[in-house]
Amino acid sequence: MAGTNKLSVEKALDKLRQDDQPKSSSERLDEKSEDLGREIKRMRAQRLRLERKSSK
Structure with missing residues (x-):
């Protein structure tokens, strides 16, 4: 059997992260x-469902 190179999980993740392009601070913001906007929409929808349920 040929020798295989085993990497630790940390080293494998570091290697994968190196391939990603660094994001600017404005892209991260x-x-x-966008994530917060989606979360707000989800919470509003949940509140409306709960309000409808409690009014029955």
Whole structure:
């Protein structure tokens, strides 16, 4: 059997992260803003469902 190179999980993740392009701070803020917007929509929908359920 041929020798295989085994990497630790940490080293494998570091290697994968190196391939990713670094994001600018504005891109990171945009992603956070989008995530928060989706979370707000989800919470509003949940609140409306709960309000409808409690009014019955």
